[in-house]
Amino acid sequence: IAGITQAPTSQILAAGRRMTLRCTQDMRHNAMYWYRQDLGLGLRLIHYSNTAGTTGKGEVPDGYSVSRANTDDFPLTLASAVPSQTSVYFCASSDGNTGELFFGEGSRLTVL
Amino acid sequence: GQNIDQPTEMTATEGAIVQINCTYQTSGFNGLFWYQQHAGEAPTFLSYNVLDGLEEKGRFSSFLSRSKGYSYLLLKELQMKDSASYLCAVRDGDYKLSFGAGTTVTVRA
Numbered sequence: 001i002a003g004i005t006q007a008p009t010s011q012i013l014a015a016g017r018r019m020t021l022r023c024t025q026d027m028r029h030n031a032m033y034w035y036r037q038d039l040g041l042g043l044r045l046i047h048y049s050n051t052a053g054t055t056g057k058g059e060v061p062d063g064y065s066v067s068r069a070n071t072d073d074f075p076l077t078l079a080s081a082v083p084s085q086t087s088v089y090f091c092a093s094s095d096g097n098t099g100e101l102f103f104g105e106g107s108r109l110t111v112l
Numbered sequence: 113g114q115n116i117d118q119p120t121e122m123t124a125t126e127g128a129i130v131q132i133n134c135t136y137q138t139s140g141f142n143g144l145f146w147y148q149q150h151a152g153e154a155p156t157f158l159s160y161n162v163l164d165g166l167e168e169k170g171r172f173s174s175f176l177s178r179s180k181g182y183s184y185l186l187l188k189e190l191q192m193k194d195s196a197s198y199l200c201a202v203r204d205g206d207y208k209l210s211f212g213a214g215t216t217v218t219v220r221a
Contacts, residue, residue: 031207042199042213043155050207058208090154099143099203103154 002026006091006104013081014112021076021107023091031094032074033058033101034066036087043090049074081111116212118200123218124190132185132215134200145209146174146185147199155199159185187217195219 007022025032030051035043035058045058049068063085065077074093078085088108092101115137124130136144143162147155161167161176161183173186187194197214204210 033209035211040213043201043211045208045210048208056206059210094207094209096207098160099207099209100145100157100160101147101155101201101209103156105154 004091004093004102004104006089006107008107009105010108010110012110012112015082016080019078019081019109021078021089021091021109023074023076023104024072025074025091025093025102026072027093027095027102028071029093029102030071030096032068033092033094034064034074034076035090035092036060036085037090037106038087046076046089081109083111085109086111116200116202116210118198118212118215120213121216121218123220126190126192126219126221128190130187130190130217132187132198132200132217134183134185134212136181136183136200136202136212138181138202138204138210140205141178141202142205142207143203144174144176144183145201145203146172146183147201147211149197149199149214151196158198190219192219192221 004025033048034046047066049055091104118134146158149155159174166175171188199214200212201209
């Protein structure tokens with residue numbers, strides 16, 4: 001059972017570079033989410049998608065973009081990375097019945 | 113938006129009971145979740161409350177009072193493996209989940 005797969009697991013990149021974090025789920029969940037987790041701040045919602053073809057902004061969307069071309073994939077793109085985007089990024093999908101989130105293992109991103 | 117508050121840290125002894133409180137203020141409410149997160153790992157689901165009252169799952173119980181904007185997670189018979197961060201999260205009408213900053217529980221022998 002794969003659930004949610006994120007890639008890469010860890011990445012170091014130079015400021016100004018473009019970076020896409022990949023997220024794929026095999027549970028056929030309609031809703032998907034991207035969160036970032038920083039010490040002392042908890043999980044903060046970046047972008048979300050309630051169904052394929054639609055996306056919405058979360059609490060901290062600036063500097064990030066997402067697309068949802070199909071049910072399974074929900075990539076997160078940093079167009080021009082900045083050091084403040086150093087964080088652990090979690091992708092999640094939601095069961096429509098209970099709203100319970102299922103999380104990927106996270107992607108640790110360091111921007112220098 | 114959501115405003116979710118929970119204590120930063122708690123320490124307890126193995127075999128004891130610990131109660132983690134969570135208060136929230138939301139513009140829309142559609143359920144409250146508790147997640148457990150061990151260091152370096154992804155959060156995992158513990159409990160879900162949408163109606164007032166107590167939900168019990170083995171050693172863990174969760175309580176909700178919607179009128180007070182209050183929930184707690186009760187951990188009984190603490191074990192060393194329960195040392196983790198516990199996240200309170202509130203779901204709004206759009207099925208988006210907002211999280212508190214988390215409570216780090218340390219269990220000591």
